Amino acid sequence: MKVIGIDLDNTIVQYDQVIYDCAVKRGLVPAGIFPSKTAIRDMLRFLGKEEDWTDIQGYVYGEGMQYARPFPGVIPFLRSLPGHGFCPVIISHRTMYPYSGGDTNLHETALKWLVQERITGFPGAPIPRSRIFFECTKEKKYERIKTEMCHFFIDDLIEFLIGDLFPLDVIRVLFDPFDKHPDNPEYLRMRSWDVGLQVFQ
Ligand SMILES: [Mg+2]
Known part of the structure; x- marks a missing residue:
């Protein structure tokens, strides 16, 4: 073996969708942005929202993980x-x-x-x-x-x-x-x- x-x-x-849903729901990124982890991370960094990105990660690897596929x-x-x-x-x-x-x-x-x-x-x-x-x-x-x-x-x-x-x-x-x-x-x-x-x- x-x-x-x-x-x-x-x-x-795969967290892409749950990250997208979370970021849109919190009003951090516009709906319609490409629903990928890296696109959302890059956009939040560009907008100077690094802390929000850390929060989102805490959520999706924790409580929000149940919604990931x-x-x-x-x-x-x-x-x-x-x-x-x-x-x-x-x-x-x-x-x-x-x-x-x-x-x-x-x-x-x-x-x-x-x-x-x-x-x-x-x-x-x-x-x-x-x-x-x-x-x-x-x-x-x-x-x-x-x-x-x-x-x-x-x-x-x-x-x-x-x-x-x-x-x-x-x-x-x-x-x-x-x-x-x-x-x-x-x-x-x-x-x-x-x-x-x-x-x-
Ligand atoms: Mg990994």
């Missing part, structure tokens, strides 16, 4: 793994509490979401609870990728994948659903979960 490590936020969980194709992808000799593990870097304050436990919130979406929490679930890890720092996330002996690691953040501490013998896979990054010998690139296992053969 080859282990495929997978990031959670913005790799399995899995990326299309990710659940069938997870289900297909064992039959092809792969075993998934989720390794997520999340602080325990939001930067913006508040006492929502963000690890519990994420776990609740994974149960809500039927990714874990029942016999025969795509990923057992014991294979889901939340790490409070980036360093611990790198460490976990090593100790779980991942063969591949899929993440939406290029900076994380090419970071100095990324374990050398793990194959980097960039999840790039908006097709923002060029191909690069440093990593494999996956533009959608629907491509299935072809990237990993």
